[in-house]
Amino acid sequence: MQVGGARAAEQGSRAELQDRLRDIQSITDAALSRLDDQELLTELLERTRAVLHADTAAVLLLDYTSGHLIAAAAAGLEEEVRQGVRIPVGRGFAGRIAAQHRPVILDRVDHSTVLNPILLAKGIRALMGVPLIASGKVIGVLHVGSLTQRQFTSEELELLELAGNRAAAALASLMARDDRVAAEALQRSLLPSALPKEVSADMAVRYVPGAGKVGGDWYDVFCAPSGHLWAVIGDVTGSGLAAAVIMGRMRSALRAYALETADPADVLARLDRKMQHFEPGALATVLCAVFEPGLDRVRICSAGHFPPVIAAPGYAAEVAEIPSGLLIGVARDARRRAATLEITPGSLFCFYTDGLIERRGQLIDQGLGRLCQAVTTQPPELACAAVMADLVGNETATDDIAVLMLRCRPSASQS
């Protein structure tokens, strides 16, 4: 009887374990469909806490910039999140889990084992935590705690690891999506507004993210207080949110320098110094074209960027002859030279990024040749449409493509 009773109890606990396993497995599938990371985390923590009969559960996410774990969601320990608890990687209970990439079980909680004052103040007696790992990288820590003395078992650790795996996969995809959404929002917020009415020019733009991934291409058009019209186009190496953030900083720095001088070479030299100091390692190409208030002349300076293609009425479009310059972010004393060009009224300027003309298995000159054939002195919207149709057509872009068309209106005497 006794032996049979023990077996029944064992079978009972195994069945219970199976149930608990199923419970965990169902967590993220149901929660993921709602696609809200805060809801997902809350759901996950409530279920994990219930399944493991724990008093608290918390997720801390790793902030790569600071090297801190930051409390993102908690059940039974909500003040962790409200107070923005931060734990340096390598220190304390959660910090050790993140640094060593492995689970930790504590049956003694005091100042020597735990850094987080809230866990101590709350009276937590036992803790068990696992790293959240996505694509081989630690993205955070999931832990549960008990208010009573308790020894977490290896079966319970397995359950927590299972929950952790599920959470890590779901969080990684949510974070990637957040990055993409943020990068896209940033890109959109940086689209230049319409030209001021007093400028006798028209413009049109196109922006196509490469392979569905937003990158660091940008353009900008604005008038300085002096009346000079600035057209800027650039490309930050890399992609995603990181490139988009650097792009945003370059764009606003360049606008600030343009308030001080109408010399594009000077502005690019200042931008280069700023980038090398504050964003070391970042590389970018930038081209500035500064139109005189009457649109009679334009000064163009390039930092590693393709020259514009210019179509004058009655002539085939040509690649502008401007001096080349080193890209931004490399050398302290790069030489910056600008070219001054006379403008025939009615001329159209096509500014673009490399994604428009670079194709594998094709020399650059072929791409430039095709662009010159496609650019004519049409109204900018039509010129954009023609160029995109001829150079992109039905292809899916692998690299970002940005195009800015600016046409100076034909002078009154001519028309």
Place this chain on the structure above:
Amino acid sequence: MIGGDDRRRWDDGRAVVRMPAEIDVTNAAEIREVLRAAASRSSSVLIIDMSATTFCDSAGVQAIIDAYNQVDARNRSRTTHTQLRLVASGVRRIIALVGIDQLIPVYSTVEAALADPAGGPHGRDQPAE
């Protein structure tokens, strides 16, 4: 893609690293590692041979800038001096466009790059060919 056969070395410390036909984001990391390894050895002349390269996008440009920065840092911190040289034909336009020719002397053939006694230190204009 770029194996042992693509690296040549002479007793006097001159070395050539041959680049593939196309350089883009798919192989730039590998190329960066090969260039990094080549730049970490002491050489009197290190030649990046892009004579067979017909396509090089911004990821490729970044790999070359990386090699330049590494050689430049080494030259500053040591008494030994490595001259970095570049050979380009199909991608010469892109090399000039991004201004790499202002950092590294550019030649049309490996023979010309090997033969040039001066090469010009970094940062100067490329030598006449």
